Amino acid sequence: ETGVTQTPRHLVMGMTNKKSLKCEQHLGHNAMYWYKQSAKKPLELMFVYSLEERVENNSVPSRFSPECPNSSHLFLHLHTLQPEDSALYLCASSQVGLAEYNEQFFGPGTRLTVL
Amino acid sequence: AQKITQTQPGMFVQEKEAVTLDCTYDTSDQSYGLFWYKQPSSGEMIFLIYQGSYDEQNATEGRYSLNFQKARKSANLVISASQLGDSAMYFCAMRDRGNTPLVFGKGTRLSVIA
Numbered sequence: 001e002t003g004v005t006q007t008p009r010h011l012v013m014g015m016t017n018k019k020s021l022k023c024e025q026h027l028g029h030n031a032m033y034w035y036k037q038s039a040k041k042p043l044e045l046m047f048v049y050s051l052e053e054r055v056e057n058n059s060v061p062s063r064f065s066p067e068c069p070n071s072s073h074l075f076l077h078l079h080t081l082q083p084e085d086s087a088l089y090l091c092a093s094s095q096v097g098l099a100e101y102n103e104q105f106f107g108p109g110t111r112l113t114v115l
Numbered sequence: 116a117q118k119i120t121q122t123q124p125g126m127f128v129q130e131k132e133a134v135t136l137d138c139t140y141d142t143s144d145q146s147y148g149l150f151w152y153k154q155p156s157s158g159e160m161i162f163l164i165y166q167g168s169y170d171e172q173n174a175t176e177g178r179y180s181l182n183f184q185k186a187r188k189s190a191n192l193v194i195s196a197s198q199l200g201d202s203a204m205y206f207c208a209m210r211d212r213g214n215t216p217l218v219f220g221k222g223t224r225l226s227v228i229a
Contacts, residue, residue, distance in 0.1 A: 033216055043206070045216050104216070108157065109158035
């Protein structure tokens with residue numbers, strides 16, 4: 001595997017279900033991100049992990065729970081979601097440092113539908 | 116706070132023609148980077164090109180070039196010789212020096228017509 005991978009690619013769940021999204025990066029980066037992309041909206045940053053510590057949480061509802069067990073893996077645990085949470089969830093990674101040129105590499109995304 | 120504005124929700128271009136996608140930004144930082152990403156219907160965000168705020172020359176990468184006008188705070192993407200495979204959403208993004216995540220615009224949907 002190369003780059004950033006995400007599983008599953010598609011997920012349909014009911015509002016009472018519990019599921020997890022998985023992201024893995026094979027680039028040796030030290031930061032990982034979760035973004036939410038809804039129709040006709042800009043990408044919304046949800047969580048940032050830098051050196052395995054959460055550094056940013058943009059007021060995301062508690063029904064979304066991130067986990068970063070190591071620098072290569074990132075999870076997004078989902079429970080009691082709402083239909084408006086249906087979106088494309090993108091994972092990204094980058095090498096953070098002093099340089100401004102820290103390109104973020106994205107995974108293919110998980111398209112989530114909440115019924 | 117940083118902000119990216121993309122005023123064109125959708126654009127059409129004839130195959131083999133050039134097209135310019137607009138991007139303006141707002142920041143109080145002196146040092147920053149500007150990025151363009153392509154998102155095909157498959158969903159993956161593909162990095163296209165980067166421009167640093169102190170770079171004197173406009174960035175180029177194959178058929179992509181960035182028209183950087185610092186005084187106007189604009190960073191337009193120019194795609195030359197459009198191909199059908201260029202049909203996608205295009206996002207402009209920026210970050211300042213350091214560890215801050217990218218800030219994205221709302222995107223422009225480009226449709227290339229045969």
